[in-house]
Amino acid sequence: MSVKIQTVAKALPAYTRSTAEILPFLDIWLNGQEERFIRKVKKIFENAGVDNRYAIMGPQEVFTRTSFEEKNNIYMREAIALGRTCLQGALQKVGLQGTDIDYIITVSCTGIMIPSLDAYLINELQLRQDIVRLPVTEMGCAAGVSGIIYARRMLQANPGKRAAVIAVESPTATFQLDDFSMANIVSAAIFGDGAACVILSSYENDSGPEIIADEMYHFYDADYLMGFQLSNTGLKMVLDIEVPEKIEAHFGDIVHPFLEKHHLTIADINHLIFHPGGKKIISLVEELFRNMGKKLDDTKEVLRMYGNMSSATVLYVLERFLEQSLPKGDKGLMLSFGPGFSAQRILLQW
Incomplete structure (x- = not known):
């Protein structure tokens, strides 16, 4: 059974900063650290190959001491909004309605929410009540491709169906204010927030690779x-x-x-x-x-x-x-x- 990728649509959070605009916040965050270490951290940011990034919160909030609960609540709220936006965008690109989707796969590893994102999207967009759900939470950066693999396997066994794979991530919600390890610093230097939706189809006449x-x-x-x-x-x-x-x-x-x-x-x-x-x-x-x-x-x-x-x-x-x-x-x-x-x-x- 042939499975095609019909479209992809992305969604970006409201906050955006260039790397140059983030550097002054590093001075505040690294205050009290050795000057040599501060220069090293700035070099990591400057040489990361990232000119710009988007985030679900502004830099002031990222570099403010907040609890896991507070940041995760922001993640939940924004994940639902971003997931809805990219799913709607993908549907519009190919002229589909939410009720045309038979399988919904949501992937994310940067926050925790139960019910999972797909349940909220079913309610908000009035997707089909018999839609098949698969939330994927613990596959990290690989999950975008993993979600497509799972969707393909579902569609191969079911001709004339469509699946939506929705990836929503907010690495900024995982930033650790008191952690000056290289893992936390490199993560902060290279990561940004964003979402995307892929629609796949096993309809014979649908187009796409x-x-x-x-x-x-x-x-x-x-x-x-x-x-x-x-x-x-x-x-x-x-x-x-x-x-x-x-x-x-x-x-x-x-x-x-x-x-x-x-x-x-x-x-x-x-x-x-x-x-x-x-x-x-x-x-x-x-x-x-x-x-x-x-x-x-x-x-x-x-x-x-x-x-x-x-x-x-x-x-x-x-x-x-x-x-x-x-x-x-x-x-x-x-x-x-x-x-x-x-x-x-x-x-x-x-």
């Missing part, structure tokens, strides 16, 4: 690399310095066997739809791809314009490709990494 294949790849003994520690002050970032090294070590096993199963090589791939995890990871993967004649220009541009929005970010990259008139037969490789440690892959054909 077809998902030819999908697959997950799980690293053994690497669960320490990335994730969140649930602390009294909220979700505390875990980000090990070994992440780029591990990706490099496994990269060949992640890409080549997956393509070979479908009688392809990297030379057959026209478009790379890669999650912008951060400047260091992008540079690493771009160097690996450059030897194969490939580039990650769209990935770098999304990082520059918005920062890393966890699971939603790769969907922003995907949207850039869907907005182009690409030749029939072109192939694209979607790739993202997340806690576990894992890699998620999707093969597309226009």
